[in-house]
Amino acid sequence: MAVLGLSDGERHRASSILYNPEYRSYFFQVLTVLVVVWLIYQAWSNAAENLARSNMTAGFGFLSARAGFDLGQSLIEYTSDSTYRRALLVGFLNTLLVGFFGIITATIVGLLVGVGRLSNNWLIARLCTVYVEIFRNIPPLLVIFFWYKGVLAILPDFKQIRQSVQDAKAADPSVVDPSFIISNRGINFPNPIFEPGFNAVWLTLAIGIVASIAFSIWANRQQMSTGKRPPVLLVSLGLIVVLPLLVFLVVGAPISFDYPVLGRFNLSGGGHISPEFLSLYLALSLYTASFIAEIVRAGIRGVPKGQSEAANALGIRPSRSMRLIVLPQALRIIIPPLTSQYLNLIKNSSLAVAAGYADLVQVGNTILNQSGHSIEIIAIWMIVYLTISLTTSLFMNWFNAKMALVER
Amino acid sequence: MAKRILTALIGAAVMGIGSQASAGTLEDVKAKGFLQCGVNANLAGFGAQDSSGNFAGLDIDLCKGIAAAVFGDATKVKYTALSAKDRFPALQSGEIDLLARNTTWTASRDSQLGFDFRVVNYYDGQGFMTRKDLNVKSALELSGAAVCVQTGTTTELNLADYFKANNLQYNPVVFEKQEEVDAAYNAGRCDVYTTDQSGLYSIRLSLSNPADHVILPEIISKEPLGPAVRQGDSKWFDIVSFTHYAMVTAEEFGITQANVEEMKKSANPDIKRFLGEEEGSTIGADLGLSKDWAVQIIKAVGNYGEAFERNVGQGSNLKIERGLNALWTKGGLQYAPPIR
Numbered sequence: 002m003a004v005l006g007l008s009d010g011e012r013h014r015a016s017s018i019l020y021n022p023e024y025r026s027y028f029f030q031v032l033t034v035l036v037v038v039w040l041i042y043q044a045w046s047n048a049a050e051n052l053a054r055s056n057m058t059a060g061f062g063f064l065s066a067r068a069g070f071d072l073g074q075s076l077i078e079y080t081s082d083s084t085y086r087r088a089l090l091v092g093f094l095n096t097l098l099v100g101f102f103g104i105i106t107a108t109i110v111g112l113l114v115g116v117g118r119l120s121n122n123w124l125i126a127r128l129c130t131v132y133v134e135i136f137r138n139i140p141p142l143l144v145i146f147f148w149y150k151g152v153l154a155i156l157p158d159f160k161q162i163r164q165s166v167q168d169a170k171a172a173d174p175s176v177v178d179p180s181f182i183i184s185n186r187g188i189n190f191p192n193p194i195f196e197p198g199f200n201a202v203w204l205t206l207a208i209g210i211v212a213s214i215a216f217s218i219w220a221n222r223q224q225m226s227t228g229k230r231p232p233v234l235l236v237s238l239g240l241i242v243v244l245p246l247l248v249f250l251v252v253g254a255p256i257s258f259d260y261p262v263l264g265r266f267n268l269s270g271g272g273h274i275s276p277e278f279l280s281l282y283l284a285l286s287l288y289t290a291s292f293i294a295e296i297v298r299a300g301i302r303g304v305p306k307g308q309s310e311a312a313n314a315l316g317i318r319p320s321r322s323m324r325l326i327v328l329p330q331a332l333r334i335i336i337p338p339l340t341s342q343y344l345n346l347i348k349n350s351s352l353a354v355a356a357g358y359a360d361l362v363q364v365g366n367t368i369l370n371q372s373g374h375s376i377e378i379i380a381i382w383m384i385v386y387l388t389i390s391l392t393t394s395l396f397m398n399w400f401n402a403k404m405a406l407v408e409r
Numbered sequence: 410m411a412k413r414i415l416t417a418l419i420g421a422a423v424m425g426i427g428s429q430a431s432a433g434t435l436e437d438v439k440a441k442g443f444l445q446c447g448v449n450a451n452l453a454g455f456g457a458q459d460s461s462g463n464f465a466g467l468d469i470d471l472c473k474g475i476a477a478a479v480f481g482d483a484t485k486v487k488y489t490a491l492s493a494k495d496r497f498p499a500l501q502s503g504e505i506d507l508l509a510r511n512t513t514w515t516a517s518r519d520s521q522l523g524f525d526f527r528v529v530n531y532y533d534g535q536g537f538m539t540r541k542d543l544n545v546k547s548a549l550e551l552s553g554a555a556v557c558v559q560t561g562t563t564t565e566l567n568l569a570d571y572f573k574a575n576n577l578q579y580n581p582v583v584f585e586k587q588e589e590v591d592a593a594y595n596a597g598r599c600d601v602y603t604t605d606q607s608g609l610y611s612i613r614l615s616l617s618n619p620a621d622h623v624i625l626p627e628i629i630s631k632e633p634l635g636p637a638v639r640q641g642d643s644k645w646f647d648i649v650s651f652t653h654y655a656m657v658t659a660e661e662f663g664i665t666q667a668n669v670e671e672m673k674k675s676a677n678p679d680i681k682r683f684l685g686e687e688e689g690s691t692i693g694a695d696l697g698l699s700k701d702w703a704v705q706i707i708k709a710v711g712n713y714g715e716a717f718e719r720n721v722g723q724g725s726n727l728k729i730e731r732g733l734n735a736l737w738t739k740g741g742l743q744y745a746p747p748i749r
Binding site: 072159185366 | 493494497498517518521522540542543550551552553554555560561562565566568569570572573578579580581582583584585589593596597598600
């Protein structure tokens with residue numbers, strides 16, 4: 002048994018290293034890291050080899066090349082002379098745009114429907130149930146198709162509007178173009194142009210908001226000490242709405258509108274919301290709202306009944322007990338699953354391609370096709386969605402921590 | 410999290426292993442016993458499925474011709490219907506042996522994407538279709554129009570270039586699938602539809618009222634459509650190219666599906682050599698095919714003129730003129746190198 006000629010003591014030390022839980026755990030961790038590194042290396046070299054074999058060039062250099070194609074909707078300056086990188090940025094911003102408005106709308110609709118399902122009014126409760134059950138049980142892609150085909154099919158045909166306006170103009174040259182049009186080409190509306198004098202209005206608005214926040218903090222303290230609550234809503238309304246309105250009138254209404262003008266084919270000028278954006282936005286918000294409604298309902302149900310009964314016993318009105326006692330407690334249950342619904346909404350926005358909306362995936366698809374750099378584009382997609390999702394997660398975790406029960 | 414990344418990486422590695430292209434496509438095709446052809450399933454005249462699920466069209470005939478040349482049996486083809494976006498990865502990954510899907514031959518596709526193009530089975534150009542009641546006579550009047558276009562095509566790039574060069578404004582409405590573009594144009598989402606002119610003729614037939622639409626005279630681009638194969642497989646590339654050339658040569662010689670057996674007895678040495686009747690000729694064997702490969706192609710799909718007329722010309726609903734696609738002897742561009 003003289004293993005490798007070691008003395009008894011050394012052998013003992015060797016076996017103790019072998020069975021030492023600390024060394025063992027290090028060993029397995031190092032092993033895991035090595036396996037992971039090896040797998041990454043294999044995947045990488047395999048991809049590189051395959052690319053080389055099919056005579057394709059790899060790398061992100063192509064992003065600086067001229068894009069050559071136009072995009073239907075862009076928040077920033079973009080022409081066909083811009084680079085692929087710029088085109089991807091346009092797509093990214095479009096994704097954020099639909100995600101941002103989608104999350105806001107989904108939250109509001111979801112909250113209303115969720116509370117509505119618990120309503121004592123039979124009709125409201127049933128309507129909310131029907132809404133939730135319909136939208137929750139249809140795949141999101143079909144919801145988008147439904148809205149896109151629905152929006153296109155239901156809205157008035159632009160051809161006929163154009164024809165009727167042209168006919169009216171031919172009969173009477175003094176007829177002006179309609180300034181607000183909803184058609185299967187989207188929504189056209191007059192775009193406000195803020196003239197320099199308008200800055201005073203913005204300033205008053207900012208001051209009004211700050212002042213009303215300060216007032217409500219003061220009001221809370223006042224309520225704590227005296228038990229009487231000053232009229233917060235009325236004062237805030239006055240500060241935020243009435244005051245800026247007065248300033249607006251005093252400085253002489255410094256605002257003008259850019260009206261849409263009917264050309265031979267289309268309306269130009271003014272503001273425009275495309276049916277592609279509209280349908281995707283409606284589909285995503287209403288689809289996600291059905292899930293949020295269920296989360297809200299579960300959250301409210303999750304607050305022990307004793308809480309609202311105690312509030313009743315103290316003589317607090319039901320609407321106030323919902324707002325001040327039930328909802329703050331329900332939020333703690335609601336926020337974590339709500340985060341995953343927000344993430345779902347952002348991820349589902351990648352289905353935009355079905356409605357022809359120029360989001361990150363659609364623009365990426367076009368670039369992938371024009372340049373052939375599929376691996377690079379897919380990597381960019383994954384990194385961008387991962388970043389958006391993780392950022393949303395971080396924000397919601399922070400919000401959750403703020404809302405969580407503070408134990409004293 | 411680490412675990413999720415690991416899983417994703419294993420997935421990527423497996424995908425990488427699965428997509429290895431093998432060296433000899435001809436050997437692969439012979440071994441599996443059929444040709445896998447990537448085609449269009451929605452473009453009447455070039456590649457389309459009829460109500461019973463059979464594919465037909467000019468590109469389909471090329472696939473059939475190649476199957477006839479390799480196997481002596483034009484039915485040994487399997488088709489993969491591909492969108493414009495999916496077609497290149499399908500060829501790169503080796504999922505298909507040949508891409509015959511009204512694909513424009515361009516320098517970047519030939520070099521950067523790692524494909525080989527040589528023959529052009531249809532000389533096309535991009536055009537515009539619009540509604541008759543808009544009274545548009547020329548594409549130069551289209552400023553301000555909403556234009557429907559399919560993403561990932563050369564069409565999309567030509568469109569941007571043409572409107573820019575002529576200082577015209579437009580609003581692109583972009584879809585991934587041709588059916589979606591068709592539906593949007595039909596529903597009045599846009600004023601103008603742009604794609605290859607042959608495609609416009611074909612799409613117009615599928616609209617709810619074809620007579621309401623006109624195709625404008627302008628051709629704004631060169632679109633040589635032809636089959637593509639993976640780069641670096643000359644043997645397979647030669648077979649694909651010479652199948653088309655055989656169809657063109659047959660038309661030059663006046664050999665048709667009906668008279669090919671008769672023509673074998675011709676005294677003309679060129680025709681005898683072409684049809685594999687010359688003693689000691691090794692053209693077929695050198696290509697990796699049988700001696701009578703050309704006869705098999707002609708029997709299966711006829712000569713180029715016959716295939717053209719049957720699919721897109723006077724024998725079809727499209728009624729497209731031969732134009733640039735006439736033989737070089739008749740003022741067109743279809744020309745085949747001598748088969749000797």
